[in-house]
Amino acid sequence: MTETPAIDSLFAATCVHPSPEDPAVEALVTAIIAQVADKWTLLVLEELTEGGVLRFGEIGRRVEGISQKMLTKTLRDMERIGLVSRTVHPVVPPHVDYALTNLGRSLGAAFCGVWTWAAENRERIEAAKAAFEERENARR
Amino acid sequence: MTETPAIDSLFAATCVHPSPEDPAVEALVTAIIAQVADKWTLLVLEELTEGGVLRFGEIGRRVEGISQKMLTKTLRDMERIGLVSRTVHPVVPPHVDYALTNLGRSLGAAFCGVWTWAAENRERIEAAKAAFEERENARR
DNA sequence: ATCCATACTTACCTGAAGGAGAGTGTGCGA
């Protein structure tokens, strides 16, 4: 399992998360995380972080595999909680711009840690998976 | 919308995420995040962070609302990618201990940023939601 | 007159997630 202690120094911050506050707040925070830690939300967040102001169609083309329906829903949900701003230009072929708000940008920054974690530990995870399979096969 | 600039100073780190590397790695990282950013995984991670070594039943009692089936699956998946270790004591009423590995702890630390973000911006999000509703109602 | 571009909305449909609840092995206490 090679529990390399080096990893601990990289992520020394023991935050055990801040709030023993009250359970209602905890539930809300959990709900927020659940909404925010969604595949499409993450991908759209990334594209808007990189691309700045983008139109509906542009995002759709950048986020591979997303359907119009999900793009609409994702964008609407992100707008609802204040992650993106939506600007409608009332011209004839509709023109709508999307951009991150400060809140959205701060979420991107917060998720950066997870992103980095995933990138840095990818090989470790692959190894763990392989080891797990091996143990399973050995067991039967 | 009150785009308070204060928030920017709190999350100044502009990480735009590290890897333009290659798309295969990117896909893997996305997959890892998708697996890891799961409701039950997050909750179990939290309990194990707080509780240290826990038994199956203990976790089940702590994570409110989880079914045995999902607890088994979540734990197994976390074990697969090396986040938790599983120790079986071959005694007669089965006794199995679960604990975070170093990798699991580091994930907790990485997610701490998101957790903090959610806690700190809860009110802002509530406000955004309310404002969104209002705009919607006004629109019709 | 027709068709296209754009950003949706709506209806329909399918596979997959996940809950409820019963079944399993086994040694020990009543």
Place this chain on the structure above:
DNA sequence: TCGCACACTCTCCTTCAGGTAAGTATGGAT
């Protein structure tokens, strides 16, 4: 001898996320 404790495992069944496809409004280009 019965039933319980614990950690699953299996089956059945419902819900729902999400894909496909078609519809909408409208001015300008062909």
